[in-house]
Amino acid sequence: MTQPKHIGVFGGAFDPPHRGHHALAATAIAQLQLDALHVIPTGHAWHKSRTLSDAQHRLAMARLAFADLSQVVVDGREIARPGPTYTVDTLQELQQEHPAAQLYLLIGEDQARALPSWSRWEQLPALAIICVAARADSTGAKGQFDALKATLPGLTVLNMPPVATSATDIRHRAATGQSIGPLVFETVARYI
Numbered sequence: 001m002t003q004p005k006h007i008g009v010f011g012g013a014f015d016p017p018h019r020g021h022h023a024l025a026a027t028a029i030a031q032l033q034l035d036a037l038h039v040i041p042t043g044h045a046w047h048k049s050r051t052l053s054d055a056q057h058r059l060a061m062a063r064l065a066f067a068d069l070s071q072v073v074v075d076g077r078e079i080a081r082p083g084p085t086y087t088v089d090t091l092q093e094l095q096q097e098h099p100a101a102q103l104y105l106l107i108g109e110d111q112a113r114a115l116p117s118w119s120r121w122e123q124l125p126a127l128a129i130i131c132v133a134a135r136a137d138s139t140g141a142k143g144q145f146d147a148l149k150a151t152l153p154g155l156t157v158l159n160m161p162p163v164a165t166s167a168t169d170i171r172h173r174a175a176t177g178q179s180i181g182p183l184v185f186e187t188v189a190r191y192i
């Protein structure tokens with residue numbers, strides 16, 4: 001019998017993709033032994049109040065940022081989908097495409113805490129194992145993970161040292177003429 005595939009799903013604005021995203025992806029590939037990791041830039045991000053950079057630029061930057069991880073597939077399906085896009089729909093699509101696969105939904109801790117505001121979020125644990133990475137700005141990560149575990153069955157913690165990088169910080173630095181060098185990969189910095 002062939003083993004079910006292990007497929008990771010990592011969505012985000014990726015505006016721009018940075019070293020924190022890459023660390024999360026690399027950790028998940030190793031820890032979960034992923035055969036493939038779909039990096040999925042959001043289309044119309046209903047939960048972000050600001051206007052995102054052009055989707056084609058975010059796709060192109062994601063291809064550059066994750067280029068060294070052979071398991072990563074930069075997946076434009078949410079960008080191609082008209083209207084608001086929801087993770088639950090993406091997971092259902094992937095489940096239909098790979099019926100024998102185990103899906104893993106990868107999210108940072110901030111998004112994990114916001115999960116109860118996601119569309120049909122109660123359906124997520126049935127579709128994928130939810131895997132959470134701590135963020136460097138988190139306060140009392142252990143306690144928060146424990147609280148999350150109580151509401152999300154099967155929640156898995158990604159074992160990565162927190163990376164103190166956010167796209168907000170990078171956009172602020174770029175807008176005020178500060179260096180973004182240490183926070184993004186050189187290929188992405190050049191693209192920006």
Ligand code: ATP
Binds near residue numbers: 024107135136
């Ligand atoms: P912004 O600052 O614009 O909100 P962001 O840096 O949080 O952006 P997103 O593209 O919104 O980046 O994040 C995509 C996913 O990656 C989310 O699940 C987020 O929690 C996670 N993530 C982003 N940065 C980190 C980081 N430094 N460590 C761990 N997870 C992260």
